Amino acid sequence: xxxxxxxxxxxxxxxxxxxxxxxxxxxxxxxxxxxxxxxxxxxxxxxxxxxxxxxxxxxxxxxxxxxxxxxxxxxxxxxxxxxxxxxxxxxxxxxxxxxxxxxxxxxxxxxxxxxxxxxxxxxxxxxxxxxxxxxxxxxxxxxxxxxxxxxxxxxx
Amino acid sequence: xxxxxxxxxxxxxxxxxxxxxxxxxxxxxxxxxxxxxxxxxxxxxxxxxxxxxxxxxxxxxxxxxxxxxxxxxxxxxxxxxxxxxxxxxxxxxxxxxxxxxxxxxxxxxxxxxxxxxxxxxxxxxxxxxxxxxxxxxxxxxxxxxxxxxxxxxxxxxxxxxxxxxxxxxxxxxxxxxxxxxxxxxxxxxxxxx
Numbered sequence: 541x542x543x544x545x546x547x548x549x550x551x552x553x554x555x556x557x558x559x560x561x562x563x564x565x566x567x568x569x570x571x572x573x574x575x576x577x578x579x580x581x582x583x584x585x586x587x588x589x590x591x592x593x594x595x596x597x598x599x600x601x602x603x604x605x606x607x608x609x610x611x612x613x614x615x616x617x618x619x620x621x622x623x624x625x626x627x628x629x630x631x632x633x634x635x636x637x638x639x640x641x642x643x644x645x646x647x648x649x650x651x652x653x654x655x656x657x658x659x660x661x662x663x664x665x666x667x668x669x670x671x672x673x674x675x676x677x678x679x680x681x682x683x684x685x686x687x688x689x690x691x692x693x694x695x696x
Numbered sequence: 697x698x699x700x701x702x703x704x705x706x707x708x709x710x711x712x713x714x715x716x717x718x719x720x721x722x723x724x725x726x727x728x729x730x731x732x733x734x735x736x737x738x739x740x741x742x743x744x745x746x747x748x749x750x751x752x753x754x755x756x757x758x759x760x761x762x763x764x765x766x767x768x769x770x771x772x773x774x775x776x777x778x779x780x781x782x783x784x785x786x787x788x789x790x791x792x793x794x795x796x797x798x799x800x801x802x803x804x805x806x807x808x809x810x811x812x813x814x815x816x817x818x819x820x821x822x823x824x825x826x827x828x829x830x831x832x833x834x835x836x837x838x839x840x841x842x843x844x845x846x847x848x849x850x851x852x853x854x855x856x857x858x859x860x861x862x863x864x865x866x867x868x869x870x871x872x873x874x875x876x877x878x879x880x881x882x883x884x885x886x887x888x889x
Contacts, residue, residue: 645840646840646842647853660706661706665707665875666707669876670876686877686879687877
């Protein structure tokens with residue numbers, strides 16, 4: 541798994557597709573999950589369309605807009621279910637590229653949901669960063685490698 | 697030595713800073729790790745946050761000093777400050793958690809201007825040799841939310857930005873914790889844990 545973070549509209553998804561291309565794979569649109577609209581079943585465990593449309597959904601290569609997925613959980617009071625969901629996704633798709641906006645770089649919002657949202661996005665990213673093969677921050681389309689597999693500074 | 701650690705909300709910067717303080721104390725054989733807590737337990741949410749931070753540093757051997765206005769300490773024999781350090785400076789690493797709270801306390805509870813609060817914090821930090829061998833300061837990245845603030849909020853953001861710049865310039869090490877991963881902006885990568 542690789543983590544691609546940064547501000548909005550910086551070319552994060554394009555970078556993710558480029559990474560797959562470098563690995564010899566052209567990502568099809570149906571191989572991209574969108575955090576804002578992906579299907580979640582009642583128990584909040586990921587089921588996507590895999591169980592119903594197995595053939596067209598045989599592979600997930602990119603999870604886009606993770607922040608929007610986190611937001612859906614926070615808004616429904618299920619914040620603690622995000623990490624188990626991520627673990628399940630990664631067990632199914634260990635080569636996933638995860639794309640997420642950075643949303644925690646501002647003053648603490650007055651509204652409680654907004655505060656919880658920013659905090660939850662941060663905590664989720666911490667959890668993922670610890671196991672990511674690489675984490676990059678995209679600015680103006682360019683990647684700044686924050687962590688790579690050969691980095692001697694890997695956190696425990 | 698002075699170390700400045702910044703990061704987004706929920707980035708894991710506090711936990712990382714605790715590990716830095718523990719590393720420095722261990723490496724240099726220092727007996728005291730002082731955790732200067734600046735958060736006021738005003739609301740239930742703040743209390744929960746404080747409790748979470750306490751759980752997080754449990755077992756790491758910190759002595760917690762609740763000090764809303766920063767590093768106002770004294771040594772045995774001096775009676776002025778509310779908290780007396782239990783040891784000599786060379787035996788002590790101080791972790792200040794965090795600059796953004798301290799600045800807010802000085803500006804909004806103690807009614808100082810942004811400039812006055814900045815001066816007060818800088819002068820405290822500059823006296824650190826009197827207090828400790830290592831000072832680790834946690835600050836906050838609040839500068840990229842695209843909001844156009846006015847009045848005292850704008851003054852606060854400007855003051856925190858100024859403090860970050862000035863302290864980073866004086867610091868021996870300056871880094872951003874990006875979701876638990878350190879991104880070094882200044883200084884050698886002296887620790888690994």
